[in-house]
Amino acid sequence: MIRISIDAMGGDHGPEVTLQGLQRVAERRPDARFVIFGRSEAVEPVLAKMPRLAAVSQFHHCDVAVRMDAKPSQALRQGRWKSSMWKAIEAVKAGEADVCVSAGNTGALMAMSKFCLRTMADIDRPAIAAIWPTARSESIVLDVGATIGADAQQLVDFAILGAAMANALFDVERPSVGLLNVGVEEIKGQEEVREAGRMLREAGLDTMDYHGFVEGDDIGKGTVDVVVTEGFSGNIALKTAEGTARQIGGYLREAMGATLMSRIGYLFARGAFSRLREKMDVRKVNGGVFLGLKGLVVKSHGGADDEGFAAAVELGYEMVKAGLFDKTRTTLDLYHARKPGPVSGEAATNI
CATH class of the missing domain: 3.40.718.10 (Isopropylmalate Dehydrogenase)
Known part of the structure; x- marks a missing residue:
């Protein structure tokens, strides 16, 4: 039970x-x-x-x-x-x-x-992860509102948490993970995002496949299984997507009832519109997981x-x-076991 x-x-x-x-x-x-x-x-x-x-x-x-x-x-x-x-x-x-x-x-x-x-x-701060319907299937986006202005280490933690959730929910052995940025080039974006990308590349975790940077349109495309960002931009993206879905739904209902011919056309295409309505129903993906x-x-x-x-x-x-909790714990332990420790003063002098 x-x-x-x-x-x-x-x-x-x-x-x-x-x-x-x-x-x-x-x-x-x-x-x-x-x-x-x-x-x-x-x-x-x-x-x-x-x-x-x-x-x-x-x-x-x-x-x-x-x-x-x-x-x-x-x-x-x-x-x-x-x-x-x-x-x-x-x-x-x-x-x-x-x-x-x-x-x-x-x-x-x-x-x-x-x-x-x-x-x-x-883990310094928790994140809120949301399930996002995409053209490919579904993705996980985090953080969507818990942590505003995350630093590089927190973004790395979010990537680990999101990958564990994708593994548990989608049954993907090595979920692909991308950092949300203003461009895919390594020189673009805030310093925290670029540093998080470097840390993820060097971590070499076999529990995820680090894809690199992704842009806003990649979320809907389903380019990666997990999209990582800080809570300010993540929450805006989430609310924008929900509002856009409702807006398009309203346009369709208005168009289908505008004329007699459009109403007749709707009767013939009712099955297709039902499937579209099902995909655009924001209720079906309600719920954010605190990771x-x-x-x-x-x-x-x-x-x-x-x-x-x-x-x-x-x-x-x-x-x-x-078993999300256990999988998350295992992935975190693996990352921190491989994470290099701080460089000592003596070692820093010899570099």
Whole structure:
């Protein structure tokens, strides 16, 4: 059984949508079990209408729900030890759950996760990794919002974490990894990105295939399995892609209903449009995985509907089933075992 702890109070819609999403997962994943945290007056009436979900769930009342607009420091002070978000994370630390899923405040979730679970050894900052649909298949992009302005070592850590996730999720033995840059030439880009490229080339890890620099259009092409960047540019890229998908979807709906002939044409091409709509549905790829922590945490989009939240929960389910945590730890150990130590003063004098 795969045990999933849920912050039922997170997101824009609260327990109503969260539990509907869990019910979808319960129907599709019979080996999933849920530990649900939230306010009893908000959760129990909804859960009572879902006997199938209730049969595979445990509910725990929490007095506090973290507000979506709360500052991370404020949420950490007020919600530590008693909020539904904290309790859901703590269940992973205590071994009562294999992964935590929340649609709540991203900053608060990251702060609480880092404080409660701590980062893996040698990892300075965690990253948020997103699944990105591409022309080829799917890629992983990280960081999409956790670390703003990462240095070279942090970018290397993100590459290792992303490669481990690609190995677990896509079953690729040597995932290809690229650093997002303003050009593919080695002389272009910020110093931190160029230095990270040098470090990855010299590391010679057999758990990944370092491709080099990639540009923004390479993300949609699926040029590499893992695209590595810092959180500022990664978050902008993610929100731009989501907005563009919705924009194109709106244009298509408007065009298909504009005239009688376009409506008739739609009837003949309905199957093709259904497949297109499925590929452009941002709900299907909802969920960002917090990588680099001593435990698995998945962040769902706050505005996700029940199908979107179900996708985030199923992403966490797949990460547990694929053994993401152990694979990440193995890859990190391999890198740091090969990483050259600092040059001593005496040795530096003799160079």
